[in-house]
Amino acid sequence: xxxxxxxxxxxxxxxxxxxxxxxxxxxxxxxxxxxxxxxxxxxxxxxxxxxxxxxxxxxxxxxxxxxxxxxxxxxxxxxxxxxxxxxxxxxxxxxxxxxxxxxxxxxxxxxxxxxxxxxxxxxxxxxxxxxxxxxxxxxxxxxxxxxxxxxxxxxxxxxxxxxxxxxxxxxxxxxxxxxxxxxxxxxxxxx
Numbered sequence: 001x002x003x004x005x006x007x008x009x010x011x012x013x014x015x016x017x018x019x020x021x022x023x024x025x026x027x028x029x030x031x032x033x034x035x036x037x038x039x040x041x042x043x044x045x046x047x048x049x050x051x052x053x054x055x056x057x058x059x060x061x062x063x064x065x066x067x068x069x070x071x072x073x074x075x076x077x078x079x080x081x082x083x084x085x086x087x088x089x090x091x092x093x094x095x096x097x098x099x100x101x102x103x104x105x106x107x108x109x110x111x112x113x114x115x116x117x118x119x120x121x122x123x124x125x126x127x128x129x130x131x132x133x134x135x136x137x138x139x140x141x142x143x144x145x146x147x148x149x150x151x152x153x154x155x156x157x158x159x160x161x162x163x164x165x166x167x168x169x170x171x172x173x174x175x176x177x178x179x180x181x182x183x184x185x186x187x188x189x190x191x
Contacts, residue, residue, distance in 0.1 A: 002134070002138075003134045005136050005139060005141050005145065006141070006149055007131070008131065008132065008134075009145075009149045010148075010149045010152050010153055010156075011128040011131045011132055012066045012067065012072065013149055014128060014152075014156045015062070015063065015076075015079050015125065015128055016066050016067050017153055017154075018125060018157060018160065019059045019060065019082075020059075020060060020063035020064065021063075022059050022063075023057065023058075023059030023060035023062075023063060024056070024060065026056035026104070027056045027057075030052065030053070030056075033052055033056070033104060034048055034052035036101075036102050036104035037051060037052050039101045040089050041098075042092065042093075058078065061078065062078045062082060063075075063079075065078065066079065066129075072132055073133060075132075076129045076130070076133055077133070079129040080130055083123070083125050083126040083129065084122070084123075086122050087118075087119045087122040087126070090103065090115075090118055090122070093114055094114060094116070099114060099115070101113060105118065117163070121160065
């Protein structure tokens with residue numbers, strides 16, 4: 001079975017966008033990400049700091065790696081492994097009844113809680129990573145293919161991001177208090 005080049009490159013582009021954005025978001029909010037990672041209650045405390053430091057760099061490597069023909073197969077395996085590990089971690093916590101924890105997928109400001117949808121999304125992205133291990137059909141690619149791939153990858157990424165915004169946990173008064181500490185202190189004094 002050989003894959004059409006447009007679908008092959010679309011898979012590579014969407015994975016690059018997802019992993020580069022996720023890795024960069026985690027690097028920029030390192031302390032917050034370490035807290036999100038701790039909240040999963042899967043890793044021992046001694047491994048939280050090293051994994052929180054290594055995971056964003058690994059995601060950036062996977063995202064950049066799928067863009068190069070030389071590193072693409074290795075990056076695809078890495079991306080697939082990461083996505084399956086994330087799906088497993090979410091599944092474990094859902095089985096424990098812990099639905100109100102931040103997934104840590106992109107920006108933690110989204111406060112997107114883990115759900116079956118996120119597991120499905122990760123499995124679909126893992127499938128896109130596995131697609132990169134298939135042989136590509138021999139056919140000439142042209143400008144229309146490149147435009148289609150770029151537009152398709154951008155749209156799929158925006159759909160994933162929009163789904164994250166739409167499925168995020170609604171802000172509660174408790175969250176609002178911590179988002180605006182001076183207002184919270186004033187509110188606490190009135191009580």
